[in-house]
Amino acid sequence: MYTEKGMTEWQPGQLEMKTPNKVERFLAKHNPYKKEAEAFFHAVETGDRSKILSDYEEAWHSFKVALAAEKSISEKRLVDMNEISE
Numbered sequence: 001m002y003t004e005k006g007m008t009e010w011q012p013g014q015l016e017m018k019t020p021n022k023v024e025r026f027l028a029k030h031n032p033y034k035k036e037a038e039a040f041f042h043a044v045e046t047g048d049r050s051k052i053l054s055d056y057e058e059a060w061h062s063f064k065v066a067l068a069a070e071k072s073i074s075e076k077r078l079v080d081m082n083e084i085s086e
Contacts, residue, residue, distance in 0.1 A: 001008045006019035014030040039051035054062075064084045072079040 006017060009016045009018070013031070014032075015026040017024045017026075039053070043049045043052055062083065068079045068081055068084050071083070
């Protein structure tokens with residue numbers, strides 16, 4: 001992401017913020033996808049959903065945002081969230 005103050009780059013496990021005067025790098029201490037998968041498998045195996053931190057509605061909204069981002073990239077345009085059907 002580019003702004004007038006600098007650039008931010010994200011990669012799995014790392015965030016880098018660059019300005020004309022410095023570069024800051026933040027490294028993930030844990031793999032969030034691993035914890036997410038462990039919570040899901042725990043819920044499937046035991047029926048205990050206490051480790052799942054978002055409900056279905058929130059997960060569906062996140063999925064729609066990802067679909068809109070993918071469509072925006074492929075069509076090279078802004079995509080209104082209303083274009084992503086329920």
